[in-house]
Structure formats: structure tokens, C-alpha cells
Amino acid sequence: MQVVSVVLYLILAPFVGALLDGFDRIISARMQGRKGPPLLQPFYDLAKLFSKQMLAVNSVQMLLNLSYLVFLAVAGAMLFAGADILMSLFILSTADMFLVMAASSDSSPFSTLGAGREMIQIMAYEPMTLLLAVGFYLATGSFQVIDIIRMPYSTVLTMPGFLIGFFFVMAIKLRKSPFDLSTSHHAHQELVKGLTTEMAGPTFAIMNIAEYYEMTLMLGIVALFFINENWWSWPIAIIACLFVFFLEILWDNVCARVKWRTLLDSCWVVTLLSGGLNGLILMLIR
Template structure:
């Protein structure tokens, strides 16, 4: 019953929580840059405007691919918050990313196609660490099952500090934060216009935004797994720490410049090796 409540909570509340986080992101970013910035509710206004526009897609499959992208993210998040297999959850999340790449590649825009190519590079950069994080949870708790991981006596972060640091590093890609916002960016300085979302407008762009809100909550949910244990107080602590991590991602976004794709790959793989790789080796030796 508890799993059903968590799944329904994710399905219903995640887009609202994600939009509020996006609004807070804009406000904090504006303050860091010495601007007043928009209202924290601006993402809701944007979505309302997008979904009220006439639905125009550049081809017959783009809307379907965008809906598939949203659907697989929702399924992945539902599995995580439902307490099922985290490894399968991450595999489905990767599948969702492939639908996004196909959606961007489905039109003839050079900016969208370049964004799709860069999205593939980003996937190559963060997927190895994501997989190692799932393996780390297994070695730390003896199971891939999220429902069992959160019932551990000790928080997994005590066994996986390196993986947490590595995941924080690569999460900037999933949050589309600088210096890793190569495929698309929420900032005006993107040299490819809007990259993968260049040819998306109205409903298709609205679906893309909603999917990003679901994914944002999903990624923060994975962060929460590092801190949650069988004690009730670990839940509020995990929420506070996740918000702190998100703030650090915003801060990093505002103090760093975008990297070249080769630097992105090298830095992510190096961090994966030095953090998750070493952490994984230690866990194996401990077992």
C-alpha cells in the first residue's frame, strides 16, 4: 500500500515539484547575477502558454517520440518511488533518453541534429557512472530493490561517498547545467539556439518541459537513496540534503563556462574512475 502511495505521489506531484524547483532555480540564478528575476511560478505560466498554443509539429513522429520520452521517464520514476529494481529503473531512464535523441533527429534542423549528437555524447559521459551507482547500492545493501535499500540500518552514503561525489558531478548533465549543457541550455548564451529543442514549440515543447520536471524529481530521488535508512529521521534529512545538492548544482551552473565535448567526456570518465571506480573497488574488497 505504501508503494502505491509513493507511486501516485510521484505521478501527481512530481511535475509540480519539478516546476517549483525550476522556478526557484531561476530566482536564485537571477539573484546570483544581480537581477530581480521572474516569479517562482514562472514555469507554470510558461507551461500554460505552451499548451494553449496551436499544436504544430515538424513531422508526424516528433509528438509521438516526445510522448514516449515522457512516458519512459514516468515509468522509470514510478519504479524508483515504487521501491522496485533500481537497475531496471536506470535502464528505462536511458531508454527515455534515446527517444529524446530520436525526437531531435526527426527533423532537418542542423541545430536540432547537432543537439542530438551532443546528447549522445553526454549519455556516453554519464551512463558508466550511473551504472556503477546501481552496482554500488547492491554491494552496500545486498540488493537492487529500492524498498530493501531504504530499510538498511545504515545509510548507503557511508559505503558510497565516492559514488555520491561522482553522481553529483555528472548530475549536472541531467539537470542541463553548465559546464555540461552542450545539447541544449536554459541560458541565452547557447550557440546552437536551443539545440535538441530548437524545432519544438507549443505542445511538443510543453511535453518536453514536463518530462524534465519528472526527471528532475527522479534524479533527486536517487540522491535521496544515498541518505535514507530505516530510521524515520533520515527522510527529512535526505530531503534537506537533496535540496542542498540542487543548490550546489545551481551555483556550479553560474560560476562555470561550458566545456568542449572532448573535455566533457574526459572529465566525466576521469571522475567516474577516481570516485565510483575506487569506491567500487573498496566495496568489493570489503565484501
């Protein structure tokens, strides 16, 4: 069962991510009064990127990007295998490290600046992810995903604060405005293309696939809030994931990019107020 789930994740996650990205582009375009690209545009983009000439600024960028991809896949596979959620989140930040190193290995002004901002972003979201794991442990008595999804009721009932906090920092991971400092999906980026400035062709395609794995992993964590031992919790979880994703798109389109200081302050304060308080309550009633 676990093997099937992991294999399905490894195969399907990029497709799910790319499809969601396609929807994201259409919805965003409609919000901005445009028609938007076709649904399968992300697939066309990937195909195009892979067909391009292999241009590189150094010899290590490709291998660091590939490592980023593999570690993200490992982090996601751990979640979908029902393993330890805290370990999965630790691997997630290790994966991010490789992206930062890939960007700074170029020694190029724009990607180095992007890498610096990416580090600030990691620092901003990491307390939330660690507290989130603690929250699941307090609510269910286990760090194991397999135990969390076998609860008689959905964990969102006891940890709504964590969901709010996680929604807040998820904007960083999905590279959504107002927190898309290191690199942005939008054209108006003051850092050229931030940490992906020096990535071209297949290297950039690999980075995109890795982001799709990450997107699926994030939504998997959202689903974890809703899934319980009853079968009907699964469709509810999927609907909840889609709704959360829609909210992120909405937030992306109504907000302007903030400075790093605002990012750090707001993420840390929201983490403390939502996750921190919710966790405290869980600990007191335990």
C-alpha cells in the first residue's frame, strides 16, 4: 500500500503540479481580465525547455539542481509513505539548501541576490513547519503520517490555527506574491529572474519539475489536516486542497510584493500567534 502510494506520488506529482500550474495561470489571467494560456501550457513549456541547447554558466549547477529535485522527491515520498512528518520537513529544507547553492554557485549578481532572499524565506517559513509537526504530534500523539490519517476525526478540528499559519507560509513555498522575493512567476521582477536568472534550458526545466513536486507535497500536508479514518474525508480533503490553492492564487493577485523585513516579521509573528497559540492550547488540554 505504502509502496503504491510512493510510486504514484513519484510518477504523478509532476503532472499534478503542472496541471495545477495550468489552472493557476488561467485563473490568474481571468482575475486580471486576460484570457490566459491553454491548460496544458506548462507541459508545452517543459517540452520546449528540454529541447533547448544545453547552456550553462558552470559545471555544478546542473548537479545541484538535480539534487534539489531528488531531495524534494524524497521529502514528498516520505510524506506519502506515511513516514515521519518532521523528518520529511527536515529533508525539505535540506533540498532547499541545494537550490540556494545552485543559485549562488554562479557568482552572478542577480542569482546571488535571489539566493540570499531565498535563505531569508527559508528562515521565515521554517519555524512554522517545525511547529506544524509538533502540532500534529500534540493532536494525534504521533509524528507518523500513517497514524495521523487514522484518527477518528479530522485534525483540523483541533488545530485550525496551524492551518491558518501554514496557509500563510505556503505562499513562500508556492512562490506567490506577496512573498515571491527570490524569484517570481510574474514578469515584473526587480531581480531579473532572481535565483533562476542563470538557469537555462534543461536545467531550468529540472528546477520547474522540482517545484511541481514541492507543490504537491505542500498540498499533501494541507490534506493531512482533513483526512481521517472515514473514506469520505478523502474527497473533502481534495476539495479543501483545491480551495486552499485557489485562496493562494487570489492572495497572489491582490497583493504587492513586500520587502524581506516585512516577510520575516509577518511570518514569524503569524507563526507565533497561530501555530504557537494553537500548540500551547493543545499542550494544555492534553
